[in-house]
Amino acid sequence: MIVIEPHIHLLCRTTDDYDRLFASGVVAVTEPAFWAGFDRGTPAAFEVYYQQITSYERARAARHGIDYYCWMCLNPKEAEDLGLAREVMKLLPKYLACENCLGVGEIGLNRNTKNELEILERHIQLAEDLNQLILVHTPHLEDKLKGTKLIVDAIKNHPKINPERVLIDHMEEHTLRIPRDAGMWAGLTLYPDTKCTPRRAADIVERFGADKLWINSAADWGPSDPFAVFAFMAEMLHRGHDRALVQRIVYDNPAGFLSKSPKFKWPAKAEQAMASGRRT
Numbered sequence: 001m002i003v004i005e006p007h008i009h010l011l012c013r014t015t016d017d018y019d020r021l022f023a024s025g026v027v028a029v030t031e032p033a034f035w036a037g038f039d040r041g042t043p044a045a046f047e048v049y050y051q052q053i054t055s056y057e058r059a060r061a062a063r064h065g066i067d068y069y070c071w072m073c074l075n076p077k078e079a080e081d082l083g084l085a086r087e088v089m090k091l092l093p094k095y096l097a098c099e100n101c102l103g104v105g106e107i108g109l110n111r112n113t114k115n116e117l118e119i120l121e122r123h124i125q126l127a128e129d130l131n132q133l134i135l136v137h138t139p140h141l142e143d144k145l146k147g148t149k150l151i152v153d154a155i156k157n158h159p160k161i162n163p164e165r166v167l168i169d170h171m172e173e174h175t176l177r178i179p180r181d182a183g184m185w186a187g188l189t190l191y192p193d194t195k196c197t198p199r200r201a202a203d204i205v206e207r208f209g210a211d212k213l214w215i216n217s218a219a220d221w222g223p224s225d226p227f228a229v230f231a232f233m234a235e236m237l238h239r240g241h242d243r244a245l246v247q248r249i250v251y252d253n254p255a256g257f258l259s260k261s262p263k264f265k266w267p268a269k270a271e272q273a274m275a276s277g278r279r280t
């Protein structure tokens with residue numbers, strides 16, 4: 001099958017991962033801007049990272065046959081130093097204009113603090129002003145429900161933002177309805193041991209359906225599996241689900257959401273394969 005991995009931090013992964021993703025059927029990926037594992041202390045440090053995901057990493061992916069897109073923001077974990085955060089935010093319009101940048105993300109909340117909320121609001125305003133797609137990270141564990149509601153409400157306060165152009169990621173059983181009820185998209189993120197496993201994701205799809213939903217691994221430098229989406233696909237097929245349904249979740253849905261940005265190009269190889277009937 002043909003796969004788009006819509007949330008993965010390939011900057012942190014090896015070339016072998018690229019080769020194996022390509023061989024497994026991944027035709028395109030998107031990499032949200034995120035925390036580097038340590039707090040960056042200057043705007044220049046952020047700028048190097050933004051240059052990496054808008055140019056170098058895109059070229060590396062292309063050498064391995066994969067279309068590579070990114071998202072641009074200041075991660076909520078780094079919103080506590082408001083002075084620095086405001087300086088970094090001035091850099092964002094320049095990088096949002098890059099050819100492979102699809103929108104503002106992954107914005108959101110980490111510990112739901114006042115400073116995080118201010119920087120979240122500035123990102124939402126930026127997305128509205130520049131007519132950008134929005135990709136949202138939600139807090140983990142006990143803060144998830146509260147954080148998801150806060151974020152969705154903050155976006156709804158901007159009536160000019162079309163909810164169809166917003167995706168709230170890292171959803172679970174108790175939060176998935178919140179973005180969907182607001183007309184937004186939702187994402188499920190698969191983790192190797194804890195939180196949403198491939199089996200649990202299959203349960204969620206069976207319970208809530210596949211509309212406006214994408215699946216990702218969010219693989220990065222920490223414990224994560226860049227092939228988690230394939231484990232989900234295997235779980236769905238083992239349960240007897242139709243291949244067309246699985247293909248819809250791992251290709252048609254992410255392509256449908258991403259193509260709301262005029263910069264997203266439907267992957268040529270995938271479209272040719274589908275046209276020639278090799279889709280299933």
Ligand SMILES: [Zn+2]
Binds near residue numbers: 034106218
């Ligand atoms: Zn991420």
